[in-house]
Amino acid sequence: MASIAPRIQPAAGLGASALGIAKRGLLKYLRTPQLVVLGTIQGALFLLIFRYVFGGAIGTEGGLDYVDFLVPGFITTGILFSGMGAAAGVAEDLEQGLVDRLRSLPIPRSAVLAGRALSDTAVLVWGLLITAAIGFAVGFRIHGSAVDALAALGLLIVFGFAFEWLFITLGLFAGNAQAAQGMALLVFPLTFVSSAYVPVETMPGWMQGFAEHQPVTVMVDAVRALTQGPAAEALLGHSAGFYVVRSLLWSAAIVAVFVPLAVWRYRRG
Numbered sequence: 001m002a003s004i005a006p007r008i009q010p011a012a013g014l015g016a017s018a019l020g021i022a023k024r025g026l027l028k029y030l031r032t033p034q035l036v037v038l039g040t041i042q043g044a045l046f047l048l049i050f051r052y053v054f055g056g057a058i059g060t061e062g063g064l065d066y067v068d069f070l071v072p073g074f075i076t077t078g079i080l081f082s083g084m085g086a087a088a089g090v091a092e093d094l095e096q097g098l099v100d101r102l103r104s105l106p107i108p109r110s111a112v113l114a115g116r117a118l119s120d121t122a123v124l125v126w127g128l129l130i131t132a133a134i135g136f137a138v139g140f141r142i143h144g145s146a147v148d149a150l151a152a153l154g155l156l157i158v159f160g161f162a163f164e165w166l167f168i169t170l171g172l173f174a175g176n177a178q179a180a181q182g183m184a185l186l187v188f189p190l191t192f193v194s195s196a197y198v199p200v201e202t203m204p205g206w207m208q209g210f211a212e213h214q215p216v217t218v219m220v221d222a223v224r225a226l227t228q229g230p231a232a233e234a235l236l237g238h239s240a241g242f243y244v245v246r247s248l249l250w251s252a253a254i255v256a257v258f259v260p261l262a263v264w265r266y267r268r269g
Helices: 014-030 033-057 066-095 098-103 109-137 146-174 177-187 205-212 215-228 230-236 240-268
Strands: none
Touching: 014 109, 033 066, 033 109, 066 098, 066 109, 066 146, 066 177, 066 215, 098 109, 109 146, 109 240, 146 177, 146 215, 146 240, 215 230, 215 240, 230 240
């Protein structure tokens, strides 16, 4: 009697595999209401504190209200605040053995990381929309065109996707969720030593050089120029296009560095 050869399951493609893993990540997030509620409340509390507690003591020049100055910066830096959860989530998947199970499947190994980046970016978009809605509720207004506002949203998504790879890399190197949270804190100086909450000109001279030439400041200024129009461009000294191009270059550089590093670390695990 002829033996029957075992049926080999064909390997899934990169796109289908990444989308399947991304769906799993989104479902996990939606089925954990604590993450949804706490993430929303946390963003709202910080925005209200900066708007009403610090806003009265901080002034801007050029006729731009502080709330219109603040909200683009706060929305942008929210990308980094949410990244802590992404880093911890990757480390948690490693601890619980999920990554080992995914490695045993006939799928491209890079699909695991790509799917994680896609799901975390989708969660990030939700956070951006919620924060923007709260910003409108506390007095933020768009003074540029609707097309420019949509361009700002698209730019934030690109920037968020790039930074997700940084946090995925941190999670892969951390080993556990607690360590990942601690390592993610290392990028927080980028949020405060930037133009997000105060003009760079108000900082000490030795700090201004770093604040002006780091990715968060460039992205904040791009979003600010796109949403606030001529008033923001006059305050910043350059057109929106100047900052948009530099934001895209920073995003490309972050992806170019951290995607290969994350893939290398994942394959060595």
